[in-house]
Amino acid sequence: MGLYTAVAAGGFRRYATYGTATAAGVFTNTVFGFIVAFTYIALWDQRPGLGGYDQSQALTFVWVSQSLLAAGALIGGGFQEEIQERVRTGDIAVDLYRPADLQMWWLAADLGRAAFQLLGRGLVPLAAGALAFRLALPPDPWRWLLFLVSVGLGLVVSFALRYLLGLLAFWLLDGAGINLMATVVSVFFSGMLLPLTVFPGAFGEFVRVLPWAAMLQVPLDVLLGEHAGAGAAAGALGFQAGWVLVLLGIGRLLQSAATRKVVVQGG
Amino acid sequence: MEREFADLEVPRARGRVREGLRGYGLIVAMWIRSTMTYRTSFALSTLGNAAITLLDFVAIYIMFTHVDALGGFTLPEVALLYGSCSASLGLADLLLGNTDRIGARVRDGSLDTMLVRPVPLLAQVAADRFALRRLGRIAQGLGLLGWALWSLEVDWTAGKVLLVPVMVLAGAAIFAAVMVAGAAFQFVAGDAAEVQNSFTYGGCTMLQYPPTIFATELLRAVTFIVPLAFVNWLPALYVLGRPDPLGLPGWAAFLSPLVAFAVFVPASLAWRAGVRSYRSTGS
Numbered sequence: 001m002g003l004y005t006a007v008a009a010g011g012f013r014r015y016a017t018y019g020t021a022t023a024a025g026v027f028t029n030t031v032f033g034f035i036v037a038f039t040y041i042a043l044w045d046q047r048p049g050l051g052g053y054d055q056s057q058a059l060t061f062v063w064v065s066q067s068l069l070a071a072g073a074l075i076g077g078g079f080q081e082e083i084q085e086r087v088r089t090g091d092i093a094v095d096l097y098r099p100a101d102l103q104m105w106w107l108a109a110d111l112g113r114a115a116f117q118l119l120g121r122g123l124v125p126l127a128a129g130a131l132a133f134r135l136a137l138p139p140d141p142w143r144w145l146l147f148l149v150s151v152g153l154g155l156v157v158s159f160a161l162r163y164l165l166g167l168l169a170f171w172l173l174d175g176a177g178i179n180l181m182a183t184v185v186s187v188f189f190s191g192m193l194l195p196l197t198v199f200p201g202a203f204g205e206f207v208r209v210l211p212w213a214a215m216l217q218v219p220l221d222v223l224l225g226e227h228a229g230a231g232a233a234a235g236a237l238g239f240q241a242g243w244v245l246v247l248l249g250i251g252r253l254l255q256s257a258a259t260r261k262v263v264v265q266g267g
Numbered sequence: 268m269e270r271e272f273a274d275l276e277v278p279r280a281r282g283r284v285r286e287g288l289r290g291y292g293l294i295v296a297m298w299i300r301s302t303m304t305y306r307t308s309f310a311l312s313t314l315g316n317a318a319i320t321l322l323d324f325v326a327i328y329i330m331f332t333h334v335d336a337l338g339g340f341t342l343p344e345v346a347l348l349y350g351s352c353s354a355s356l357g358l359a360d361l362l363l364g365n366t367d368r369i370g371a372r373v374r375d376g377s378l379d380t381m382l383v384r385p386v387p388l389l390a391q392v393a394a395d396r397f398a399l400r401r402l403g404r405i406a407q408g409l410g411l412l413g414w415a416l417w418s419l420e421v422d423w424t425a426g427k428v429l430l431v432p433v434m435v436l437a438g439a440a441i442f443a444a445v446m447v448a449g450a451a452f453q454f455v456a457g458d459a460a461e462v463q464n465s466f467t468y469g470g471c472t473m474l475q476y477p478p479t480i481f482a483t484e485l486l487r488a489v490t491f492i493v494p495l496a497f498v499n500w501l502p503a504l505y506v507l508g509r510p511d512p513l514g515l516p517g518w519a520a521f522l523s524p525l526v527a528f529a530v531f532v533p534a535s536l537a538w539r540a541g542v543r544s545y546r547s548t549g550s
Contacts, residue, residue, distance in 0.1 A: 018458060020370075020456055020457045020458050020459050021370075021457075021458040021459065021460075021461070023459070024456070024458070024459040024460065024461035024462045025461045027461065027462055027465060028461040028462065028464055028465040028469065031465040031469045032465070032469055032472065034485070035469060035472050035473045035476075035481075036472075038476075038480050038481050038482065038485075039330075039337070039476050039480060041480070042337050042338050042476075042480035043330055043333070043334065043337065046333075046334045046336075046337075047333050047334055050333055172307075172308070173305070174305040174308040175308075176305075176308055176312050177305075177307065177308035177309070177310070177311030177312040177315060178308075178311065180311070180312045180315035180316065180319065180400075181311060181314075181315045181318070183315075183319065184315055184318045184319040184322055187319070187322065188322040188325070188326070193322065193323065193326035194326045194329055194330065198329060198330075198333065199329060200329065200332050
């Protein structure tokens with residue numbers, strides 16, 4: 001356990017050294033937050049209550065999603081390119097020698113990264129949004145605690161999906177195309193472009209059970225109190241935990257298949 | 268050195284442009300060949316490039332399943348804004364989108380290698396990892412623009428017909444100038460590619476929505492400070508026969524090429540200043 005804590009701390013420190021990049025990211029998230037906020041105001045002015053949110057809840061959705069974007073690596077920027085590169089160059093063989101589990105190693109590093117970005121790139125945009133607009137941030141500390149648990153589960157879901165992409169490099173060699181497709185899917189199906197509750201009909205119901213919903217939509221609904229009450233909150237967190245188990249499980253299967261492939265090639 | 272050869276400046280400048288374009292062409296050709304090594308990945312990423320922007324529009328389409336107009340604009344009108352901006356940004360991105368990698372090159376010292384090569388630095392930086400897949404965004408933008416023009420009932424005049432291609436090209440030139448300025452900024456700021464992205468990708472996200480939904484201060488800023496409004500808002504408003512929310516006269520719609528030139532001047536000066544101030548990290 002100590003090993004993985006150290007790896008996570010390393011991931012945190014590694015991203016903490018990029019001060020300018022972090023500041024630039026904060027600037028970008030804030031700019032995008034303003035642009036999206038104005039479009040949501042126009043939309044919710046005409047359709048109050050759209051998607052089950054009032055206008056200040058919709059604006060909260062905007063700013064909290066900008067705050068979670070970097071931590072959840074929703075538009076890329078995570079570690080999968082690094083795994084893919086290590087597979088391509090053969091460095092992955094070194095990783096396999098280590099007396100640590102490959103998946104847990106990368107999970108720890110990624111959670112360290114996410115923790116830094118949650119603080120470094122999350123707080124300022126949210127504060128800017130709260131200053132400029134009337135947000136529906138709950139005063140209840142219990143709700144914030146639930147939100148943080150939900151964010152944590154969302155981050156693991158995000159990791160588990162990107163780990164699969166990273167491993168695909170064993171078969172694809174070049175990951176650029178698949179990474180791009182994955183970004184497309186994650187931006188659209190996480191609710192970053194538009195809350196998933198606004199998606200119409202059966203299509204809306206379908207997108208709300210996909211794993212990407214666990215990355216952004218569910219944490220936001222927990223924060224906004226859409227899953228108020230113990231039962232509803234447990235359901236929301238259970239949905240995320242379910243995806244965590246399924247995706248990490250697939251990751252393990254793929255990992256052992258990939259590892260065998262390395263041995264066949266002779267490393 | 269520069270001053271000693273002042274009398275040679277004019278022919279030298281012209282020679283340098285030609286040399287720059289030639290170098291740019293060679294580097295681009297190299298990257299295209301390299302991209303084609305992984306054809307499946309190329310096909311997927313071109314498709315992905317079109318899809319990522321298409322899904323943006325799908326989100327707007329979903330908005331329009333709930334409302335008839337956004338800020339008083341109908342879906343085809345928003346598609347006109349969306350398509351033109353997307354095509355312009357795609358074009359600028361294809362031609363010199365990788366200038367945003369310069370911060371990383373300053374950091375890891377690989378810019379030094381570029382400085383000793385006999386090709387102007389800007390040409391090398393612009394052609395760096397030239398990504399043909401960006402045709403995806405251009406194709407998608409032009410497709411939507413075509414659909415918008417076909418669905419809209421515009422009172423076409425010669426001026427409006429002319430304005431549509433001018434809007435796309437001048438828009439691309441404005442974005443290109445912003446990219447050069449952003450690259451210059453990275454000499455000072457280091458790894459700040461994302462600031463550049465806020466003005467290019469963020470700017471395009473804003474320009475795909477009607478100007479009527481934004482606060483006046485923001486409109487003033489993107490008209491007079493970073494003149495993104497000339498990328499497509501002003502020309503498109505003219506084509507649609509709508510007034511500018513800031514009250515600019517109709518002929519302002521035709522200023523985009525001039526504005527592009529006006530932005531290029533400080534951008535290229537900043538670039539030169541940036542290159543001169545460059546100190547290698549020594550790594």
